[in-house]
Amino acid sequence: MIEAAQHTDDVQDDKAPRACVVERVAGFVPPLRVTNDELPLDWEVSDVWVRSRTGVGSRHRAGHGVSTSDLALEAAVRALAGADTVDALLLATSTPDHPLPATAPELATRLGLGPVPAFDVSAVCSGFVYGLAVGAGLLAAGAAQRVLLVGADVYSTLLDPADRSAGIVFGDGAGAVVLRAGSATEAGALLGFDLGSDGGHAGLIQVPDGGSRSRAAGAQAAAGEGDPYFRMWGSEVYKHAVIRMTESARRVLDRVGWSGDDVDCFVAHQANARILSAVADRLGIPAERCVNDLAEVGNTGAASIPLALARAQDAGRLRGGERVLLTAFGGGLTWGSTALRWPSRPAALAQPFQDAAR
Numbered sequence: 001m002i003e004a005a006q007h008t009d010d011v012q013d014d015k016a017p018r019a020c021v022v023e024r025v026a027g028f029v030p031p032l033r034v035t036n037d038e039l040p041l042d043w044e045v046s047d048v049w050v051r052s053r054t055g056v057g058s059r060h061r062a063g064h065g066v067s068t069s070d071l072a073l074e075a076a077v078r079a080l081a082g083a084d085t086v087d088a089l090l091l092a093t094s095t096p097d098h099p100l101p102a103t104a105p106e107l108a109t110r111l112g113l114g115p116v117p118a119f120d121v122s123a124v125c126s127g128f129v130y131g132l133a134v135g136a137g138l139l140a141a142g143a144a145q146r147v148l149l150v151g152a153d154v155y156s157t158l159l160d161p162a163d164r165s166a167g168i169v170f171g172d173g174a175g176a177v178v179l180r181a182g183s184a185t186e187a188g189a190l191l192g193f194d195l196g197s198d199g200g201h202a203g204l205i206q207v208p209d210g211g212s213r214s215r216a217a218g219a220q221a222a223a224g225e226g227d228p229y230f231r232m233w234g235s236e237v238y239k240h241a242v243i244r245m246t247e248s249a250r251r252v253l254d255r256v257g258w259s260g261d262d263v264d265c266f267v268a269h270q271a272n273a274r275i276l277s278a279v280a281d282r283l284g285i286p287a288e289r290c291v292n293d294l295a296e297v298g299n300t301g302a303a304s305i306p307l308a309l310a311r312a313q314d315a316g317r318l319r320g321g322e323r324v325l326l327t328a329f330g331g332g333l334t335w336g337s338t339a340l341r342w343p344s345r346p347a348a349l350a351q352p353f354q355d356a357a358r
Contacts, residue, residue: 020136020190021182022343023146026078027310028071029060029173029297036168043164050168051295055273059171059298062154067097068174069107072152075174075306076111079148083178088144089118090135092127092151092302094331095158096120099210107150117143124205125269125330126195127151127302128175132326132338133193139181150176153301158207160229169272170230171298175306187321188343192255194248195336201240204233205331241275244335246282249327252337253283260284264322265312265342267291269329270304279327291317301330320344 035058036047050056062071072091080086089111091104104118117138123130128151135147152174159167182189208214209226217226245268253259260283268276270293280290293308300307305326312318320342327337 018140018181019184020132020139021180021186021188022177022190022340023180023188024079024083024178025175025306025310025313026075026081027173027175027303027307028074028078029171029300029307030062030066030071032061032063033058034061039164039168040161043167045164045168053274054169054298055276055292055294056169056298057295059169060173061156062172066154068093068095068152068154069097069103069110071154071172071174071303072103072107072150072176073110075152075176075303076107076148076150079150079176079178080111084146086113086144086146086148086178087116088135088138088147089113089116090121090131090147090149091118092121092123092131092149093153094122094124094127094301095152095154111148113148123302123330123334123336124332125271125299125301125304126328126332126334126336127330128305129193129326129328129336129338130195130334131302132177132179132190133195133336135179136190136193139179145181147179148176149179149306150174151302151304151306153303155230155299155301158228158230163229165234166230166232169299171300173297173300173303173307175303175308175310177306177309187341189340191339191341192252193336193338194251194255196244196248196334198333201236201333202331204236204240204333206231238272238275240333241271241329242278242282244333245269245275245279245327245329245337248335248337249279249283249325252325252327252339256339258323258325258339262323263289263325265289265291265318265324267305267308267312267324268327270294270297270308271299271329283325285325304328318342
């Protein structure tokens, strides 16, 4: 790993352009932990089988009556601990509490933030990176001085009990960051973005029922022929994920003037261990510089990157000034990447689940 002192371009410059700076990060998972040995017997899987194909050893479930906003609240409270107030809130999720309205305004109220602007960002597993770009835009425009960005998903509410392919991978969780306006030369500054989408492959990752398309079907929907569960075409998704995350990450590396060897810590969306390894190999980033949180929490959707960052910070794997590369891929199809120098201020610690009904 490269020490912060070796980065000569980390010197503060008060005259540098206004930038988006990551100030704090926190993560949260609910207490119910489901190991591979505790998966349904009719799935006919073993711990060795699941780990060899996905890298997942366990996942957390929100449990009865616990929604996305409940998990988001826990992560947000931890991220805000000891921080100044924020004046905007973004919630990246594809499992909102309700189809309408957005979940973010209710979350802002539960946090006691007052009448701040609050809205959801829907880009599935790329939602957190998209949210970082939106937050950076709010700060650059002067619409906010501090932004709270939360990534949270409760995928257990979307999973088909008979679909082991998704059931073995996905877990529930939330992660949050506090963003503030600052200088592009200081630690924590987001240095560049790459975002993209391809709606021509929307059917590869989808919940077919529940939106206006299925409601517009009228009689068919009334007859109960819709499909309300999460569906994913694994082999095709694998190919697109590896290509899109690799290409996107390379574009960001080019923009900030880094090579793969310059990256101290690589945090990709925690989709599947094989995907993470394939992308890192193509970027020339050694395995020891990659954060892999799959064994503990599985794929937590929009929460995966901030949760992985929080857990890596808590474990001492991230040090101030280190060069960090983030990349994600999700339904839509969507993808995105960004690069930053890790902030020196300690992050909030992930803590045990206590009171989801707060």
